[in-house]
Amino acid sequence: MTVAVVQFGGSNCDRDTVRALGALGVEAELVWHEDGLPDDADGVVIPGGFSYGDYLRAGAMAARSPVMAEVRAAADRGTPVLGICNGAQIGCEASLTPGAFTTNESARFQCEHVHLRVENADTPWTRRYKEGEVLEFPIAHGEGRYEVADDRLAALAEDDRILFRYCDADGAVTPEANPNGSKHSVAGATGDRGNHVAVLMPHPERVTLADVASTDGADLLRAFED
Amino acid sequence: MTAFTATVEVRLKRGVLDPEAETTARALERLGFELEELRSADRFEVDIDAESADAARERATEMAERLLANPTIHDYEVGVEERRA
Numbered sequence: 001m002t003v004a005v006v007q008f009g010g011s012n013c014d015r016d017t018v019r020a021l022g023a024l025g026v027e028a029e030l031v032w033h034e035d036g037l038p039d040d041a042d043g044v045v046i047p048g049g050f051s052y053g054d055y056l057r058a059g060a061m062a063a064r065s066p067v068m069a070e071v072r073a074a075a076d077r078g079t080p081v082l083g084i085c086n087g088a089q090i091g092c093e094a095s096l097t098p099g100a101f102t103t104n105e106s107a108r109f110q111c112e113h114v115h116l117r118v119e120n121a122d123t124p125w126t127r128r129y130k131e132g133e134v135l136e137f138p139i140a141h142g143e144g145r146y147e148v149a150d151d152r153l154a155a156l157a158e159d160d161r162i163l164f165r166y167c168d169a170d171g172a173v174t175p176e177a178n179p180n181g182s183k184h185s186v187a188g189a190t191g192d193r194g195n196h197v198a199v200l201m202p203h204p205e206r207v208t209l210a211d212v213a214s215t216d217g218a219d220l221l222r223a224f225e226d
Numbered sequence: 227m228t229a230f231t232a233t234v235e236v237r238l239k240r241g242v243l244d245p246e247a248e249t250t251a252r253a254l255e256r257l258g259f260e261l262e263e264l265r266s267a268d269r270f271e272v273d274i275d276a277e278s279a280d281a282a283r284e285r286a287t288e289m290a291e292r293l294l295a296n297p298t299i300h301d302y303e304v305g306v307e308e309r310r311a
Binding site: 064098 | 242245299
């Protein structure tokens with residue numbers, strides 16, 4: 001399994017992601033977007049950062065770059081694809097996942113640890129967690145507020161495609177525990193092509209190495225071992 | 227071919243929270259202005275050479291659909307005017 005971590009101009013969590021995956025024993029490599037996806041890519045991560053300076057909207061430019069057509073084709077073939085933070089914004093802009101991540105309710109960039117409740121433990125990304133388990137992940141974004149039409153949100157919930165919701169330390173989903181005003185407190189969701197495609201705003205790769213912080217995110221990235 | 231300038235105005239759909247506009251409105255109030263509500267929009271001016279105004283409008287509309295607006299959160303309006311040198 002080689003995981004391609006796609007670098008755009010302005011990506012800045014690309015190396016962290018490769019290192020975190022490497023620490024888990026998952027082979028991963030940086031792939032410059034202009035070079036295209038390698039043929040042997042068995043997984044794809046669209047990492048965090050500020051691709052193209054967040055021009056127009058966060059993720060808008062990268063989503064329309066040629067490599068994303070390759071990522072969509074790979075997703076169509078069943079290749080696992082994970083978008084983290086800016087990668088989540090790109091994933092939504094590229095129609096890998098429904099909805100959009102837009103300006104935080106606070107209108108500020110927020111860099112803090114948050115709690116996430118595992119909503120569905122029956123996906124490749126969450127199967128190592130328990131439903132209802134509370135994780136601590138960091139967020140670092142200015143445009144992380146999840147927006148989606150009410151009927152699409154209802155369908156997402158109905159189809160069990162919400163991975164994580166922001167919650168308090170006890171797992172209660174409350175307005176106070178919602179850091180950015182995300183609709184329904186959604187922090188991550190799976191794609192229209194199936195649960196092998198997912199996006200989330202919090203950073204699992206920043207809570208994977210034991211010498212950095214907690215390791216709550218490691219079990220999510222271990223999906224690439226499967 | 228005729229020279230046109232297409233304008234594409236992209237704004238948040240009604241009901242979508244606009245924290246930047248709210249912050250701007252509060253700043254105006256701090257400056258002593260009275261206002262009820264403030265909405266903001268992005269306006270793109272695109273110079274296009276096309277056979278007709280309709281063709282220019284169609285191209286600008288496709289630009290809005292494919293990049294300038296995000297249909298999840300935005301509405302947009304397209305206008306076309308002849309461009310004078």
